[in-house]
Amino acid sequence: MEQQETRQLTFHGEGAKLFGIYIVNILLTIVTFGLYYPWARAALLKYMYEESEFEGSRFTFHGTGKEMFIGFIKAIGIFLGLYAILFGGILSQNATLMMLGLAVFYIGLLLLIPIAIHGALRYRASRSSWRGIHFGYRGDRKELLNTFIIGSIITLVTFGIYGAWLIIELRKYIFKNLRFGNITFSYEGEGGAFFWLNIKGYFLTIITFGIYGFWWVKDLFNYYVNNIRMYQGETRLAFRSTATAGGYFKLLIVNVLIVVLSLGLATPWAIVRTMQFVFSNIHIDGPLDVDAIIQTEADYTDATGEDLADMIDIGIV
Amino acid sequence: MYNFSVRYHDGRLSIAHDATLTLMPDHWLIHYRDPSGELVSARWALHSIVTDENFSNLFIFRYGEFPQQTIECKDDRLPETLKKRYSEKVFFKRRITDIFKLNNTTIVGVALAVLALMGLGYWFGLPWLAGAVASRFPVSTEVQMGDTMYENMIRAYDVDERLTAVTSDFAKAIDFKTHYPIRITVVKNKEVNAFALPGGRIVVFDGILRKMHTKEELAALLAHEVSHVHYRHSLRNIFRSLGGYLFISLLLNDVNGVVTVLADNSNTLANLTYSRELETEADSKGMAIFKANGLDLKGFVDLFTVLKGEHGDVEALKLLSTHPLTEDRLRAAAAMVKGQGAVRDDGDLERKWEVIENELK
Numbered sequence: 228m229e230q231q232e233t234r235q236l237t238f239h240g241e242g243a244k245l246f247g248i249y250i251v252n253i254l255l256t257i258v259t260f261g262l263y264y265p266w267a268r269a270a271l272l273k274y275m276y277e278e279s280e281f282e283g284s285r286f287t288f289h290g291t292g293k294e295m296f297i298g299f300i301k302a303i304g305i306f307l308g309l310y311a312i313l314f315g316g317i318l319s320q321n322a323t324l325m326m327l328g329l330a331v332f333y334i335g336l337l338l339l340i341p342i343a344i345h346g347a348l349r350y351r352a353s354r355s356s357w358r359g360i361h362f363g364y365r366g367d368r369k370e371l372l373n374t375f376i377i378g379s380i381i382t383l384v385t386f387g388i389y390g391a392w393l394i395i396e397l398r399k400y401i402f403k404n405l406r407f408g409n410i411t412f413s414y415e416g417e418g419g420a421f422f423w424l425n426i427k428g429y430f431l432t433i434i435t436f437g438i439y440g441f442w443w444v445k446d447l448f449n450y451y452v453n454n455i456r457m458y459q460g461e462t463r464l465a466f467r468s469t470a471t472a473g474g475y476f477k478l479l480i481v482n483v484l485i486v487v488l489s490l491g492l493a494t495p496w497a498i499v500r501t502m503q504f505v506f507s508n509i510h511i512d513g514p515l516d517v518d519a520i521i522q523t524e525a526d527y528t529d530a531t532g533e534d535l536a537d538m539i540d541i542g543i544v
Numbered sequence: 545m546y547n548f549s550v551r552y553h554d555g556r557l558s559i560a561h562d563a564t565l566t567l568m569p570d571h572w573l574i575h576y577r578d579p580s581g582e583l584v585s586a587r588w589a590l591h592s593i594v595t596d597e598n599f600s601n602l603f604i605f606r607y608g609e610f611p612q613q614t615i616e617c618k619d620d621r622l623p624e625t626l627k628k629r630y631s632e633k634v635f636f637k638r639r640i641t642d643i644f645k646l647n648n649t650t651i652v653g654v655a656l657a658v659l660a661l662m663g664l665g666y667w668f669g670l671p672w673l674a675g676a677v678a679s680r681f682p683v684s685t686e687v688q689m690g691d692t693m694y695e696n697m698i699r700a701y702d703v704d705e706r707l708t709a710v711t712s713d714f715a716k717a718i719d720f721k722t723h724y725p726i727r728i729t730v731v732k733n734k735e736v737n738a739f740a741l742p743g744g745r746i747v748v749f750d751g752i753l754r755k756m757h758t759k760e761e762l763a764a765l766l767a768h769e770v771s772h773v774h775y776r777h778s779l780r781n782i783f784r785s786l787g788g789y790l791f792i793s794l795l796l797n798d799v800n801g802v803v804t805v806l807a808d809n810s811n812t813l814a815n816l817t818y819s820r821e822l823e824t825e826a827d828s829k830g831m832a833i834f835k836a837n838g839l840d841l842k843g844f845v846d847l848f849t850v851l852k853g854e855h856g857d858v859e860a861l862k863l864l865s866t867h868p869l870t871e872d873r874l875r876a877a878a879a880m881v882k883g884q885g886a887v888r889d890d891g892d893l894e895r896k897w898e899v900i901e902n903e904l905k
């Protein structure tokens with residue numbers, strides 16, 4: 228029987244270097260009253276990408292502080308607008324206006340989430356490359372917005388139960404539209420299975436006073452990774468996770484100790500450990516021809532979504 | 545000496561070619577054998593070559609429009625050679641991030657400097673900024689804001705209408721020398737406490753009234769709180785805690801926290817502590833009000849004695865506390881009493897105090 232081909236990503240980042248980047252970023256961000264922030268983010272992403280290796284080649288983040296600064300300003304403008312409405316409502320001391328202000332604020336914030344996800348994916352994917360081949364995201368904003376709004380309403384009506392299905396739905400949509408040159412992706416998860424996974428995890432974690440939590444995060448990670456598929460022409464490749472609850476336990480406990488005992492100063496070392504853990508536990512199985520990926524995606528430089536996503540604190544993919 | 549081995553990506557296909565880079569006088573020549581064995585070369589005009597900014601020792605250059613061609617070189621001699629070969633073009637700009645390439649001692653040094661700077665910014669820069677913003681805030685907006693906060697927070701308390709009425713009446717007999725509309729509310733609460741909201745609202749707990757024995761003590765309390773209003777101390781504090789939150793959210797990359805501060809602030813006002821300087825400022829303004837009204841400054845001494853008995857002063861905590869400890873304030877007030885001239889015995893105020901005392905029984 229033929230030996231199954233498998234490939235892995237490796238992370239070469241060092242805590243000390245990452246620490247240096249954090250420190251300089253914080254310093255410059257303070258000195259410039261926050262204006263340096265986009266450049267800080269660009270530097271951080273650049274570093275994380277260039278320390279990520281696949282088949283002997285590093286990834287590259289092409290985004291620049293300048294692009295992200297424009298996005299940053301737009302995102303701040305949007306937030307200021309929303310806050311102005313909120314405070315206008317509160318200061319008016321009129322109950323109707325106050326409620327209206329609150330409603331506009333929260334609905335606006337909710338609508339921003341899919342808009343931010345869409346923009347961030349388009350920007351981040353387009354600005355990521357490996358061996359000169361760029362990633363891309365071809366999703367449609369309107370479609371994502373519709374899925375998100377309808378999904379949110381059903382989730383509200385079903386008291387959160389539909390949330391599991393919505394998350395899977397969104398993952399499916401995102402992966403369907405993700406490209407890496409001529410390579411395509413799909414996500415094979417199912418809402419039902421994901422829902423029961425969470426129900427089981429939730430109750431067992433409570434019953435075991437949190438101990439089961441390590442199995443729960445392991446299950447969630449595995450469910451995410453194991454359902455990703457990658458297609459090169461007719462060839463189908465599967466992602467496989469080797470994460471274990473024990474591995475998660477070691478990762479999380481040591482990270483908490485590192486962060487707490489150093490009063491947060493050693494956070495970069497914890498981040499490096501996490502990246503190494505994630506990369507070392509993902510395998511890509513199947514016969515991938517790493518020399519034959521064809522450039523297909525176009526350039527996209529609007530970083531508003533990336534900055535918005537950053538502000539509402541959405542981690543992508 | 546102008547030949548370097550590099551990896552070349554043509555930007556169309558993901559294949560990595562092991563290529564040779566030759567530095568020609570006005571262009572770069574990249575040649576490699578493609579998988580079929582054929583010799584292929586690419587020519588990069590010097591002016592369109594872009595150096596990729598990175599943190600590692602891998603030198604990356606890109607060329608042309610999207611999709612770009614790329615070469616990667618691991619040879620440490622490359623930057624030096626480029627500098628010699630092409631004096632007119634700078635390939636490696638000096639950047640602030642170059643410090644990452646320095647040794648660990650430097651990084652630690654920079655880190656400590658940053659921490660010190662952040663500390664300075666937080667403890668000194670922020671209060672100064674908050675004061676500057678507060679002093680430019682329009683009074684009408686401040687009053688409106690204070691009233692909104694008052695509406696929100698007073699629901700949590702049990703207002704004593706009758707005490708409020710008589711205490712307000714008492715306050716009207718004193719000229720506080722301020723343009724803020726002073727409005728007093730007495731609430732039922734055993735704690736020995738009183739606080740001021742921005743814009744002239746003062747909330748007095750009946751617990752503190754019950755500890756008082758003379759009209760001067762109440763007058764001293766009110767004069768002190770009015771001074772917090774007059775100098776916009778609570779407004780300054782709000783801006784400061786907001787600034788502090790902004791500062792920390794910036795570090796932790798969390799904008800949502802700001803909303804929480806704004807929502808919570810009206811409730812935490814009761815527990816706000818003022819810095820030493822602000823308390824001292826309020827005390828001296830309060831004493832100035834006393835002098836202008838011809839009231840006996842001994843009221844301050846008695847008030848502080850009440851507070852001291854209540855909170856219990858521990859000398860050892862002095863350095864840790866941001867409050868000017870009551871002991872210090874007591875001493876300052878006692879010194880003022882000695883310097884005070886004639887005191888007018890205000891019969892009207894005395895009668896109003898008696899009404900309050902009756903109400904408290």
